[in-house]
Every structure is written in structure tokens, then in C-alpha cells.
Amino acid sequence: MTFSLSIFPELSSVTVLELSSTATSSTLNMNVDISALINLEIFKSPGNIGISSLTNDLSNNINLKTINIGNCNIGGIIPDYSNVTTLSTILFNDNSYIGSIPSLSSNTNLKTLNIGRNSLTGPIPDLSNNIALVSIIGNDNSLSGSIPDLSNNTALQTFNFSTNNISGSIPSLSDNTLIEYIYLNDNNLSGSIPALNSNTNLYQFKCFNNSLSGDIPNLSNNPNLEDFQVNGNNLTGSIPSLSDNTALRIFKYGGNNSITGNIPILSNNTELINFEGFFTNISGNIPSLNSNTKLKGFFHSSSNLTGNIPSLNNNTALVNFVVGENDLTGDIPDLSNNTALVRFEVKNNDLTGFAGGTVSSTLLDFKANNNNLSATAVNAILAAFSAAGGIDGSILLQGGTNASPTGQGSSAKTTLVNDRGWTVTTN
């Protein structure tokens, strides 16, 4: 069905057109002809209301400021809007556009461009003339080439080209002092992470799953930083101090990185939810986690951590604590306060004891195999789980020089397996 506004000549004076519908796309499937609206400034048709094509691509509507056809199931090539210099907002996200991104060099008033989740190819265009640009989003396409110079984009706040095939290095961000969100994860980027000391407004920096090398930059000038993910790269060096990142919620640096040094002091990171650094060369002790009362996930398996596991008494929100395959010694800590704990993994260490206390009925995945646990510890662990009342979990205590259960421990093992459906492995 063609939905033509050309039959209403008086509509030439219309400046704002917003199409919306409660019907589904499959029932409408409209070809929309809006060529009569020569003075249109704002065209909005967000959401999948059934537009399958635009007879007029609006590229001659020289007064157009906003075009919003996100999530409309529209395909084809993105029109060339080089004549429409008034454009400030282009939202073409979640469609089926193919081909490359047209030149934006004439669109000096462009503030927002969202072309994410299409099927676009080719490079990110030169952005040096787009000095008003605040937000550019092109995630989940097949874009290639390198990231253009961003030094003229001093108003930029959001730069999102995650999940593409972009290569080369991340350009200097020293002039992007207003930037808040940088998403470049899941690309083919190489080179080092640029200095972030000028980006004092930075909230989120996600560059995981690339081939970045060099050190994690100093983060002491990023007081608003809440999410920093650089896992799955080839980074080296040590973790910088995080003591000034008091808003930090997520910090991920593990994966294929060869990070060395110690885990930094986390006492100022009271908002921390997820701290992840497995498969690294990190060494030294696990720092005190007493201040991290919101912590849900602590992942540091397959590293070189030594010393005792710190008290987890204050980590009442903890869901996952995973520090297997290190060189930890001493006792498994008292878990009585960790009432949300689901997974506790300390396998392949040199642990000898259990500090005692209860375990939560939520704790259904407990791995302490391949340690040096005494019979007292093994029996107390099994008794704690038997008393907790959880069902269908698993406890691994075999391997290493862990003692075999005796007496109360043997009884608890039988109860857990026969009455609660647990899987229990011991020596």
C-alpha cells in the first residue's frame, strides 16, 4: 500500500510530521510518499509501524533538521544528505541499510547520528567537519577501516562502534574532554589504549575483545568512571591505582591479557559490583574486600595469587567468588554472611582449612577440589551444606591431598546425595 501525502497540496507548509500506528508492520507494509512536504523540518516515524520504503528519501528537503526512522525495517543505501546542511539528528538505527556511510563533511550541524544495528560496510567517514557532533553510534554493522581522527569533535559525548571489523589504533582522545561513553569492543583494534587523563567526564570505556597492547592507562583523572572493560586483549603491565575511581561498578581486565603486578587496593571502590581478572599473571594477595559491600562477582581464577583469602563477612551481596587455580593458602573463609552466594570456587590452590560457620541454601556450586584440606575441614564443609538445606547442588572436594570425609562428613555426604539430589565428589 502506498501512503501518499501529495494529495494534500496545502501540506507543503507542514514542518513537522510524525507517523505512528498501533498496527503491526505486517498488516501495513506502507510505501510512504512525502515528496509534497518540501518545508519539512522534522520527520519522525520511530518504531516498526510498517514503513517498508520512502518514495522521497528527504535528501532534497533542505530545511530538514531531524529524521527519525529507527527500527522501521527500511533497507537500501543510506541517502546522501550532503545538501541538507540543517540536519542535526539522523536516527537510522535498527534497519536493514547496506553499503557504506555517505560523506558527512557538509553536515556541520549534525549532533546525533545513530546507524547502529544495520548491515553497513566500508569505513567510518571523516568527521573533522562535524564539530557539533555529540553522539555517533554505529554498533553491530560490518564496518571496516580505521577510526578517523576525532580531535575536531570536541563536543563528542558518545562514540559507539562496537561489534564491527574496525582495525588500526584508537586515536588520541585528548581533545574529547566531554566524552562520556566509548564503546569499541569486539573489533580488530591494535596498538595501545590512548591516555584518558583529559576525559574527566568518562563514564564507560568498553574495548574488550580486540588486540590492544601496552599498559592500562592511568585512571586517576576519571572520577565518574563506572564501567571499564578491557578484557580479551594483549595488554601488559600492571593495574593502575583505582583509588580515585569511587564510582567504579565494573572493572574487567582478564581474558587473554598478560597483566602482572598486584590487584590494587579496592577500599575506595564502594560501588564495585563486578571485578574480573581471570587468566592473567596477576600475583600477590587478594586485597581486603571489606568496603566492597555491593560486590556481586569476584573472578580471578588462573592467576598467580598467593596468601590467604580475605574475610568475606561484609560482602553480603556476593553471588560469585571464583579464585581457582592460584597459589592461595590458609583457610576457606567463613561464608555465614554470604547469603546470596551461588558459586564459590577455590579449586587447585593450597588451602588447608575451613574457618567454619554456615553456608547459604543458595550456594549450589562449591569447588574446593585439588587442595590440601584437612579431614576436619572436609567434614565441616559437608556438614554445613547438609544443614543448609539447599537442593541439587554440587560439591567438589576430590584431588590434591584433600582428606577423605569421616564420621559426620560421611553422613552429611550421604544425606546430601540421597535426600537432596546433590553431587558430591571426595577423596
Place this chain on the structure above:
Amino acid sequence: MSIQIITEVNNIETDENQWWFIYNESTKIVIIAPEVGYVSASSPHIMVISDSEEELVEYIEDSNLIIPTSDVDIDYLV
């Protein structure tokens, strides 16, 4: 030695050189991924024992069993 599939897992013991794993027949989820070495295992689920890791991996693939990628799939936390 050929692969052993044990349905009554009540203090089943393995040798130091044997590979083994345990899975839930109903969900097809591997509860304990392949391990090597001595164990005394008790479980309401299925235990599979072999002299070679490859044989267990082949069994897992042929049976369409699921090994949770628990070290990776953690974004649900936040």
C-alpha cells in the same frame, strides 16, 4: 578400556589415570566437566568414565551435552 556409563553413582571410585565427568540426563547439562584422577563420587546423575579425555569429549559431543561456560557468562550479574 572402553567408556563406562554409570547410572547408579554411589561412591564410585576411579583410578588415578582415569578421566570422568558427571551430567544431568534430563537437562543434558554437564555438572562436573571432565577431570582426571581419583575420585569417590556420589550423585543422582550419570557418571561417565574413560581412560582418555578425547573419548569423553567425543561422548559429550555425540550426546549433545552442554558444558556451561560459567567463567565467561557472568554479565547477568549486572
